Amino acid sequence: MSEPYQELANLDKLVHEPARLAxxxxxxxxxxxxxxxxxxxxxxxxxxxxxxxxxxxxGGIVQVRKELAGKRTETWIQLTTKGRAAVMEHxxxxxxxxxxxxxxxxxxxxxx
Numbered sequence: 001m002s003e004p005y006q007e008l009a010n011l012d013k014l015v016h017e018p019a020r021l022a023x024x025x026x027x028x029x030x031x032x033x034x035x036x037x038x039x040x041x042x043x044x045x046x047x048x049x050x051x052x053x054x055x056x057x058x059g060g061i062v063q064v065r066k067e068l069a070g071k072r073t074e075t076w077i078q079l080t081t082k083g084r085a086a087v088m089e090h091x092x093x094x095x096x097x098x099x100x101x102x103x104x105x106x107x108x109x110x111x112x
Contacts, residue, residue, distance in 0.1 A: 014059045015090045019044055019052050024061065024079065024087045032065075032078035053077060061086055 015024055022042045027033055039049050056062040061083035065076045079087065 011093060012086060012090055014055065014061065015086055017052075019048065020056055020061075021090075023049070023052055023056065023077075024083065027062065027077060027079045028084065028087050032076050035075035035077065038077060056083070 015021060019042065022044075023038060026038055026041045035046075035049070038044075038053075039046060042049065044052065053062060053064060057064050060080055062077050063080050065078075066073050067076065068074075
């Protein structure tokens with residue numbers, strides 16, 4: 001496997017999975033977000049979002065906090081320091097890899 005494609009294969013799969021990348025991208029732009037906001041912006045079902053948040057929390061990427069608001073519980077999520085660094089590094093790696101993906105491609109596959 002050539003170097004750029006090997007690097008793509010070595011991306012952090014915890015962050016790179018599309019639903020989790022959407023979650024972390026949404027969290028990257030704020031200090032914290034509530035569960036309903038993340039559900040709206042990602043389009044994930046409550047169960048699916050909860051499952052992905054559990055994986056991210058177990059990996060140290062997010063911190064989940066529940067608090068009582070009247071008679072109901074609100075769930076707040078934020079990127080951890082480790083998570084914010086992991087997401088920033090993930091985007092940096094993608095940006096570095098992006099222009100290198102095409103060189104060496106046979107001419108019949110050219111999009112020019």
